[in-house]
């Protein structure tokens with residue numbers, strides 16, 4: 878009685894979420910707009926109105942921009958806490 882191996886269905890395309898969760902208000906309302914021709918990206922939250930602009934490199938995508946955004950927010954908030 879050979880047990881059949883379950884076929885593992887792999888999904889090669891990980892589709893990116895359209896919205897990211899906001900480090901400021903905690904809601905999933907952060908959108909990343911990338912302007913490739915200007916090498917810049919705008920991150921904005923539709924809920925609390927947090928907004929940041931970043932210079933980006935060609936290799937950087939929405940996730941990278943979102944990381945920079947959270948990084949900046951957290952750095953700012955820790956600065957407030959320590960001072």
Ligand SMILES: [Zn+2]
Nearest residue numbers: 899902922925
């Ligand atoms: Zn927000």
